[in-house]
Amino acid sequence: MMTEAQHPLVTDYLRRLREATATLPPTVAVELVADIEEHLDSANLGARSEADVRQALDRLGSPEEVAAAAGPELPPLSSPDALIASSPPAAGTHRLESVALLLLVLAEVLFIVVPLSAPLWVAGVVCLVLATGWTAREKVAAAAFVATGFPLVGLGVVVSALVVAELGACSASSTSTGDVIETCTTTTSPLGVILPALLVAYVVAQVVVIRRLLRSLR
């Protein structure tokens, strides 16, 4: 995205910037150089004096400085407490959140064993409500995608099984030798395919949400 009248100092700066960002991941490097080029274009340096151009480039910082700023990332700052505490948070700080997730996922996985999974689920929901390590929106996401796991998966599997069973028709016929042969035919209806597909999609969404929630705890 080069404008026509690019000052030679600018062209040189961008060349040095490309060199300095060579060690960065390609997408990061390309994006940074594009952003800086756009910045310099916005400064309308094409027709300015050399002093002005040099000043603008000074304000930008050296290509090495700029590239270094894109370097190894410090951990994400989704929680303001993480930024204000100069030491990492104590180990037990986010236990309640992790436990909530664990309980809800266990309840979902063990849904068949209702006497076990139901209390696990209730405990998980209680932990989720009491948890303070997530923002309100994160807790809503957790409720919508993880807490619904046990009821939905349990329900979904049961309904799928019923649908498949109902579609099967068994007929008994007797052969000439007097034996009774039962032949069962099952027809697949769209429901029998859609429901499992929905289940899979839901589980995938769950995994994505859980990973995001865990990442925000760090």
Place this chain on the structure above:
Amino acid sequence: MAQLRRGVLEHCVLALLEGEARYAYDLVSDLGEAGLVASEGTVYPLLSRLRRDGLVETVWRESVAGPPRRYYSLTLNGRDSLDAFRRSWRDFRTSVDRIVDGEARS
């Protein structure tokens, strides 16, 4: 301290976007003038990170003279983050001031 500085700078960027969406160039110039950054260029990686973290979003806008430019705005997550920061920063600043001023007096 580096993390503190970086975190404060990120939230200053969010605060500058709170009222209205802006072009990076204006944002960066404001930060430079406010004396918050020694090198304007280092704001761009920060903006990229904010975008990757979902705190800001960009649209390409046709500009009057020249190629389309990136127009930055706050996402809902960005607003949440800014609000949370405001609360934390206020308390932190008060605590630090109390201690640092107290020590200076004695």
